[in-house]
Amino acid sequence: MYAFKFERPTTVRQAVNLLAKNEEGKLLAGGHSLIPVMKLRLASPSVLIDLSKVEGLSGVEVTPRSVVIGAMTKHKDVANSKELQAVMPGLAAVPGSIGDPHVRQVGTIGGSLANNDPNADYPAATLGLGATIITSKRKIPADAYFKGMFETALEPDEIITKVSFPIAKKAAYQKFKHPASGFALVGVFVSKRGSEIRVAVTGAGANGVFRVPSFEEALKKRFSPKSLEGLTHTAAGLNSDIHASAEYRAHLIGVMARRAVAAANEKGGAED
Amino acid sequence: MSATGIGAAVRRKEDQRFITGKGHYTDDVSRPGQTFAYFVRSPHAHAKLHSIDVKAAAAMPGILAVLTGQDLAGDKIGNLICGWMIHSKDGSPMKMAPHPALAATKVCYVGDPVAVVIAETLAQAKDAAEKIAVDYEVLSAVTDPAKAKSAAQIHDVAPKNTIYEWHLGDSKATDAALAAAKHITRIDLTNNRLVPNAMEPRAALAEYDSGTDSLTLWNTSQNPHVARLVISAFVGMAPEHKLRVIAPDVGGGFGSKIFIYPEEVVCLWAARRVGRPVKWTSDRSEAFLADAHGRDHVTHAEMAFDGDGKITALKVKTIANLGGYMSTFSSSVPTYLYATLLSGQYAIPNIYCEVDAVYTNTVPVDAYRGAGRPEATFVVERLVEVGARELGLDPAELRKRNFIKSFPHQTPVIMAYDAGDYLASLKKAMELADVKGFGRRKRDAARHGKLRGLGYSTYIEACGIAPSQAVGSLGAGVGLWESAEVRVNPTGSVEVLTGCHQHGQGHETTFAQLVSERLGISIDQVSIVHGDTDKVQFGMGTYGSRSGAVGMSAIVKALDKVEAKAKKIAAHVMEAAEGDIEFRDGKFTVAGTDKSMAFGEVALAAYVGHKFPTQEIEPGLKEGAFYDPTNFTFPAGCHICEIEIDQETGETEVVSWTAVDDFGTLINPMIVEGQVHGGIAQGVGQAMIEQTVYDKDGQLLSGSYMDYAMPRAHNFPAFKVDTTETKCPSNPLGIKGCGEAGAIAAPAAVMNAITDALGTEKIEMPATSMAVWRALQTMNRNQVAAE
Numbered sequence A: 001m002y003a004f005k006f007e008r009p010t011t012v013r014q015a016v017n018l019l020a021k022n023e024e025g026k027l028l029a030g031g032h033s034l035i036p037v038m039k040l041r042l043a044s045p046s047v048l049i050d051l052s053k054v055e056g057l058s059g060v061e062v063t064p065r066s067v068v069i070g071a072m073t074k075h076k077d078v079a080n081s082k083e084l085q086a087v088m089p090g091l092a093a094v095p096g097s098i099g100d101p102h103v104r105q106v107g108t109i110g111g112s113l114a115n116n117d118p119n120a121d122y123p124a125a126t127l128g129l130g131a132t133i134i135t136s137k138r139k140i141p142a143d144a145y146f147k148g149m150f151e152t153a154l155e156p157d158e159i160i161t162k163v164s165f166p167i168a169k170k171a172a173y174q175k176f177k178h179p180a181s182g183f184a185l186v187g188v189f190v191s192k193r194g195s196e197i198r199v200a201v202t203g204a205g206a207n208g209v210f211r212v213p214s215f216e217e218a219l220k221k222r223f224s225p226k227s228l229e230g231l232t233h234t235a236a237g238l239n240s241d242i243h244a245s246a247e248y249r250a251h252l253i254g255v256m257a258r259r260a261v262a263a264a265n266e267k268g269g270a271e272d
Numbered sequence B: 001m002s003a004t005g006i007g008a009a010v011r012r013k014e015d016q017r018f019i020t021g022k023g024h025y026t027d028d029v030s031r032p033g034q035t036f037a038y039f040v041r042s043p044h045a046h047a048k049l050h051s052i053d054v055k056a057a058a059a060m061p062g063i064l065a066v067l068t069g070q071d072l073a074g075d076k077i078g079n080l081i082c083g084w085m086i087h088s089k090d091g092s093p094m095k096m097a098p099h100p101a102l103a104a105t106k107v108c109y110v111g112d113p114v115a116v117v118i119a120e121t122l123a124q125a126k127d128a129a130e131k132i133a134v135d136y137e138v139l140s141a142v143t144d145p146a147k148a149k150s151a152a153q154i155h156d157v158a159p160k161n162t163i164y165e166w167h168l169g170d171s172k173a174t175d176a177a178l179a180a181a182k183h184i185t186r187i188d189l190t191n192n193r194l195v196p197n198a199m200e201p202r203a204a205l206a207e208y209d210s211g212t213d214s215l216t217l218w219n220t221s222q223n224p225h226v227a228r229l230v231i232s233a234f235v236g237m238a239p240e241h242k243l244r245v246i247a248p249d250v251g252g253g254f255g256s257k258i259f260i261y262p263e264e265v266v267c268l269w270a271a272r273r274v275g276r277p278v279k280w281t282s283d284r285s286e287a288f289l290a291d292a293h294g295r296d297h298v299t300h301a302e303m304a305f306d307g308d309g310k311i312t313a314l315k316v317k318t319i320a321n322l323g324g325y326m327s328t329f330s331s332s333v334p335t336y337l338y339a340t341l342l343s344g345q346y347a348i349p350n351i352y353c354e355v356d357a358v359y360t361n362t363v364p365v366d367a368y369r370g371a372g373r374p375e376a377t378f379v380v381e382r383l384v385e386v387g388a389r390e391l392g393l394d395p396a397e398l399r400k401r402n403f404i405k406s407f408p409h410q411t412p413v414i415m416a417y418d419a420g421d422y423l424a425s426l427k428k429a430m431e432l433a434d435v436k437g438f439g440r441r442k443r444d445a446a447r448h449g450k451l452r453g454l455g456y457s458t459y460i461e462a463c464g465i466a467p468s469q470a471v472g473s474l475g476a477g478v479g480l481w482e483s484a485e486v487r488v489n490p491t492g493s494v495e496v497l498t499g500c501h502q503h504g505q506g507h508e509t510t511f512a513q514l515v516s517e518r519l520g521i522s523i524d525q526v527s528i529v530h531g532d533t534d535k536v537q538f539g540m541g542t543y544g545s546r547s548g549a550v551g552m553s554a555i556v557k558a559l560d561k562v563e564a565k566a567k568k569i570a571a572h573v574m575e576a577a578e579g580d581i582e583f584r585d586g587k588f589t590v591a592g593t594d595k596s597m598a599f600g601e602v603a604l605a606a607y608v609g610h611k612f613p614t615q616e617i618e619p620g621l622k623e624g625a626f627y628d629p630t631n632f633t634f635p636a637g638c639h640i641c642e643i644e645i646d647q648e649t650g651e652t653e654v655v656s657w658t659a660v661d662d663f664g665t666l667i668n669p670m671i672v673e674g675q676v677h678g679g680i681a682q683g684v685g686q687a688m689i690e691q692t693v694y695d696k697d698g699q700l701l702s703g704s705y706m707d708y709a710m711p712r713a714h715n716f717p718a719f720k721v722d723t724t725e726t727k728c729p730s731n732p733l734g735i736k737g738c739g740e741a742g743a744i745a746a747p748a749a750v751m752n753a754i755t756d757a758l759g760t761e762k763i764e765m766p767a768t769s770m771a772v773w774r775a776l777q778t779m780n781r782n783q784v785a786a787e
């Protein structure tokens, strides 16, 4: 680790000011993505701006049409939220599949979405539900938020404060875990909200999370795993590494998508 | 049996401190004025080292020294050595290349240390290290052992990168038997390279005392005396009596902490140069590049059968990758720890094995849990299983036909098995595993879209390492006896000083159980002292499941002497003839009377010396012994694994595991079970997920836990573990050893199960989900093509 200064603001405005003042500054949430890279000397922020004492950034709020999660809400608090489990268990399952208990105890949704690791789980749910990222400046629809590997629409002095997920009657996540890291080798989130159907894939794309229009079209006819049978995803543009070739990932996208649809139907009641 | 004696499943005494964070590891030791070492390592797998510019680094704040291989040579610090001489077929000695602790003229693998920075703080050392400029001339690299002979030469002493071309057995007789065979099963296998990953990374802290001109080294060693011997006699750091090595609590070794490494040598040398203590603690990323790896064999093997399914010959050709330099015991692993076990549990009349050991531009390879024996078991057990399939025989039946049934049994590859009952462990395992019900389970699985397979591994290993003359005649540079000293205190409590070293095995409990059994005192009255060359008489350390069979045998010998002397003293105190004294349950009794003394009373009498002639009997009660085994021990058993494959994804789950092992006498069945569990986990890890991947330039792609998969609890079902028992006839306790069995048995059991489920032999370890999926794809394609 390189030396850095440490700041602990108590309001979002203070945090934004600190960010604006320090070009090399970085926000610190759970620190479970940032601290490891700092320890490896791969990141060297001049100032760490700790968000843990900023009021009002934590909590899961369920309204009739949406679930609003504060940026500093820990993975375990989302996973364990009874209110969320009642309206959208498919979303609660996403943080439940992240890392191990230690990671879930400190990692946050805001940190995960700001980091936008191409193998992370929350991006799939966020894009797969068409959520809105609410920041210190504006509201960013998920479709405009993810810009590639570790890239987002966030500006340098912008802070995520909340994420608003529309409640979908049917929603589920299927994750094929990376054998070493436990991140998603391929993770597929599917949702059906009225006529809006979304299929979002994480872990597989060279540019991070993405939607699969051909699968979405097929599911519009009938929201059933059967609709996806025979459909394959192209291997072009997918990641290929020692754990999974692009072909294997492409294949897993199909399998995980079918399983996610089946799970969504199970959780969301009979097909409609 | 005393309540805490032999056979009692008492809880491990040491766990209280380990699980409450009170263990005391090398990194917990801090010395006044301590400084920190940081190593600069080669980013290239193979390169000439033209120059190292340390000027800018040396001028950084807090820097005490920046040292290179040139400085090391200037101070005449000797090279690291490999301590086991192997001769090639043609009689020439192995080609041991110079291995300086800091590379001076060329680097041979990514991670090869080229310089060290000594600073007031670790952060300062790292900052300075970034300012060091190294001028490399990159050369082409080789990582695949099968390609080593035709690659760019790494060391001047080793043309074709060949260290030795060794063989064992009768080539002519084996070829003749193959020629006469009814059936020959042929197989090509890769035994995948593993990164050891002990929970505690390696560490070293060195301190120089200019007043006595002596050095102290705290390090994570499985054998501190051997470390002292090598660092003093070969590296020439200091005479043995001026070097103290202390290996305190050590958090796992699995072999990787046997070896003498560059870092501890450099810390000692630097401590003397800067006149301050120097500490180095490896971080996890560094450990991937700096700790000796395991396995890495490429093998072709052929097994011959007659018309009755009897094995008539086994012929094996192996290429073993020893990495960039020869590590401390690397030469012995693919030779005498490997080919000597190729008879497995079977009466095989003819065996011939050739092993070519090669240098490559990879981390050095040496012993890792099982060391050679897992590789041998994998060859034999895969061949037997494939042979059974080809012959249309039940794999258990084929094994039964070929089991060795009478003992002693001399194999054609040196080993003389002394005792065992292979049928008993196979039968018991088959019952426990409900092999009869497998067909039903397979059909059930098929209904859920899963392929289910069952695999056996009836393994044997040689432990209790080792009879000194025998290993000496095979090239070992040391004897492999063990020592013990039993110190009885005046109040009757006991300290046992052992040359073994515990780093997870539970010696503080099991060794105390032996004392408890013999002296009739509770294990709480006994403490085990180990890991400090200033406290303990010479010892050979712990590896090769030797501590029970060899280390405890030494304690038995010392206890015999303690008992004999105590009897003499008791006789005087109770005014009886020595021959009339009986010792049982901690009490010395005059036979036929009610006169008796407790063990503690005799201990006190020994120390006060009031009641016996001290001219005849020396006061005190403390005895030492050295024990040299007369044979190896031969633990053996049967593991049965069942797996299920998700046909859609290739994801493979171990759904059932049965282990029935014959370890001879069990000192503590609970600890034995724990050792079996850990071994299975490592073996399954090797078979299914642990993959060490180098790219073509010699970069380690699986260099962190983000890419190197370690087995976790969710990878396993609850194990069914049981034992059978035939006593080991060659040591007083009848112990065989249990530390490596699981890791030896497991890979073959897993791969036999996976290939059973798949219906193809064409899959290598690790059988990852992708590998299994690919095998399924290939089979489907072939099927379509055939239709």
Ligand SMILES: Cc1cc2nc3c(=O)[nH]c(=O)nc-3n(C[C@H](O)[C@H](O)[C@H](O)COP(=O)(O)OP(=O)(O)OC[C@H]3O[C@@H](n4cnc5c(N)ncnc54)[C@H](O)[C@@H]3O)c2cc1C
Pocket: A026, A027, A028, A029, A030, A031, A032, A033, A034, A035, A036, A051, A071, A072, A097, A098, A099, A100, A103, A106, A107, A108, A109, A110, A111, A112, A113, A114, A115, A117, A119, A120, A121, A122, A154, A158, A159, A160, A161, A181, A182, A183, A184
């Ligand atoms: C062992 C391990 C296993 C893991 N396994 C998984 C897994 O299976 N799946 C998975 O998805 N993730 C996994 N993670 C990552 C984990 O979920 C992280 O916690 C998460 O990615 C980052 O959240 P954080 O709160 O720790 O963020 P931090 O590490 O504190 O920050 C991450 C980045 O986001 C920025 N940031 C943080 N908060 C905000 C904000 N409110 N607004 C703007 N920018 C912000 C920071 O400046 C930093 O650049 C794992 C991590 C570890 C260490």
